[in-house]
Amino acid sequence: MALKPSESQERELPAAEGPQARAEASLAPMRGAEDEARLMQEAAPYVRFHRLETLLNAARANSLWPLTFGLACCAIEMMAAGASKFDLDRFGAGVFRPSARQADVMIFAGTISRKMGPVIRALWDQMPAPKWAIAMGGCTIDGGPFKYPNQYAIYEGADTLVPIDVYIPGCPPRPEALIAGILKLQEKIKAGSKFRG
Numbered sequence: 001m002a003l004k005p006s007e008s009q010e011r012e013l014p015a016a017e018g019p020q021a022r023a024e025a026s027l028a029p030m031r032g033a034e035d036e037a038r039l040m041q042e043a044a045p046y047v048r049f050h051r052l053e054t055l056l057n058a059a060r061a062n063s064l065w066p067l068t069f070g071l072a073c074c075a076i077e078m079m080a081a082g083a084s085k086f087d088l089d090r091f092g093a094g095v096f097r098p099s100a101r102q103a104d105v106m107i108f109a110g111t112i113s114r115k116m117g118p119v120i121r122a123l124w125d126q127m128p129a130p131k132w133a134i135a136m137g138g139c140t141i142d143g144g145p146f147k148y149p150n151q152y153a154i155y156e157g158a159d160t161l162v163p164i165d166v167y168i169p170g171c172p173p174r175p176e177a178l179i180a181g182i183l184k185l186q187e188k189i190k191a192g193s194k195f196r197g
């Protein structure tokens with residue numbers, strides 16, 4: 001009569017030494033860092049061990065949803081980047097959202113007046129994490145052409161309001177420059193530096 005697998009296993013193991021000894025004996029061939037390393041090496045050609053974070057970062061990087069939001073002349077270049085000639089959809093970033101609660105990227109495009117500061121901060125706070133910010137143009141980097149001693153009308157840089165991930169110089173930067181900035185942001189998200197303390 002054929003034995004059930006569990007019965008045959010019972011007979012091969014040292015029954016007299018108790019359940020713990022039998023459990024240890026059954027695990028013995030797998031013990032040790034050397035065995036583990038050998039197993040990983042043998043499995044490597046057939047199994048890819050991706051970390052969940054890598055997959056999440058790839059998904060986040062390739063489905064950016066910018067907030068529909070412009071401040072001054074640079075916003076025209078941003079609109080051109082989203083239109084048919086440049087087509088941000090090719091990079092997964094063409095879905096501009098009308099609500100901050102649905103957006104994960106804020107593109108600062110234009111001069112930041114003092115009057116707009118509290119509004120921008122409120123919009124940023126409404127965006128769910130993880131979220132990123134791009135400073136597009138000289139005005140958003142350090143005030144640009146409107147920066148002079150004792151000026152009181154503008155913020156001298158978007159980073160005085162929110163943390164900026166990518167800076168794009170120019171006055172204004174062309175749509176290709178914005179696309180390059182978005183690609184740079186995608187690289188940063190895929191590297192996962194935002195989430196590793």
Ligand code: SF4
Pocket residue numbers: 072073074075109110111136137138139140144145170171172173
């Ligand atoms: S950087 Fe130049 S183009 Fe852009 S908002 Fe400022 S003044 Fe206008």
